[in-house]
Amino acid sequence: MARIPRRLARIWASISPPRRITLTMLAAYLLCGVQAARDLLHGALLPPPATLIGAxxxxxxxxLAIPTAWRGMWMVEAPAAGLITVGLAVEAAEEILLAPNGHLPLYTLLVLVLMLTRIERIWGRDWEPGREPPATVDESEEAVxxxxxxxxxAVEAAIVRGDAAWTAD
Known part of the structure; x- marks a missing residue:
């Protein structure tokens, strides 16, 4: 069995679990960023205002979302995903309003719905004060x-029974 190089193992360990979901979201954010760059740099010298705002x-x-998803900082990733969603909504609205013959921007709407589900999944769950997942220290304190x-x-029960070892004499 081939051994994974130390550098790749370190990179893999730096990705926040669940790693498959994180890698999927990294790819989605990267593709959204590439598409936005393409929208900004493609075609006319200055794109239409809605395209410019959306992109x-x-x-x-x-x-914002790529590094925060990588490190699992959901308190920043959720608003960043929200910003992507706002941009996609602006672009989808522009496509719907300017589309000939009732053409719907299905791919943009699909990505918009997927981003909304991601926001719903990570928004305000584990990072809100008082709602953090139990840490090892918290579990240890609770056990103590x-x-x-x-x-x-046990001491109170022994005192009630009159056990001589627990009396104050």
Missing amino acids: VCVAAGAI RRAQEAERR
Whole structure:
């Protein structure tokens, strides 16, 4: 079995779990950023205002979302994904309003729906104060509290029974 080079192993370890989902979102953000750059640089010297606004929002969101998704900083990734969604919504609205013969921008709408599901999945879950996932320290503190409570109840029961070892004499 081939051994993974140390550098690749370090890069793989730096990606926040679940890694497959993170890599999928990195690819989505990267493609959104490439599409935004293409919209900004393609064609006319100055794109139409709606295209410009949409592409700038998507590009800025992608620039913010890629490193934050990689490191698992959802408190920044969610607003960045929201910025991408705003940009996609502006571009989709422009395509719908300016499209001939009722053409619908299905691919843009599909990406928009996928971004909305990502935002719904990560928005305000684990990073809100008081809603963090239990850490090892929190679990240890809770175990110590339970042990102290059990010890206190055992001492009280021994005192009630009149056990000589627990009297204050």
